[in-house]
Amino acid sequence: MTTYVIGDLQGCFDELQALLEYINYKPDNDHLWFVGDIVNRGPKSLECLRFVKKLHDQGKADMVLGNHDFHLLAAYSGLEKFTSKSDTLTQILEAPDVDKLIDWLRQQPLLVTHPVFHAIMVHAGVPPQWTISEAQSYAKEVQQQLCRPDWQDFLVNHLFGSEPKNWHNSLTGYDRLRYIVNAFARMRYCDANGKLEFKLKSAPNNNQSKYQPWFVFPKRRNKDYEVFFGHWSTLGAIDAYHVHATDTGCLWGGKMTAYAIESKQRFTIDCQQHCKPKLKKNSKQ
């Protein structure tokens, strides 16, 4: 059995199928990890969502929620201020099976742990001050909230926003949950104590700022596991610092990645230009 970690799909369904063919994916033997941002911006978000759900229902795949997946949950819940011209979510919102798809999606985790290897998957990152077991437990707090019947109230009224920037275990309520979601699903840069910085989105450039990519801090407390993540398309294919970056920019005409955990092999295919939206790169995360 091979566990393949697949980078951000963002509606690039045809490229996903080409990638699975390229790696000779065997549904009965292999397991797929999807790093989140299954939907939005690309042309076939509905197909991507149905495909991942079907495999998950069969016990053949896991996913974690990314910021675009939260965006879909918000759009379904009527949060119009988060809909933008570049969204391609209408097809899902108008699909006959939308309720089932959303009800499944909102119960997905923020962190998945490999059953054998010391490896986890998150969408954006794990703050340097959290141990793996702390991260696992904080991720569950959010999942439990999203599994509650009043999940839409949490999503519409309390989830979105960039505060608090700093984590402390004494944080409570929605502030606590918002930091956890922002760290797992949006973070790129932070300081050594996990203070989040959202204005920076470019690739790292060796600057002397106290804000650095979340994974480079020497005293990071979660280096005992390999951390697989997506979200950061300008970062490139990094396999260092005990992390593996898998968003290689398929949406932007770059590559789509599958990383085989057991054999430590990275596979990529070139992506078609038609998946590339008419947008300035990184104009909005």
Ligand SMILES: [Mn+2]
């Ligand atoms: Mn993302």
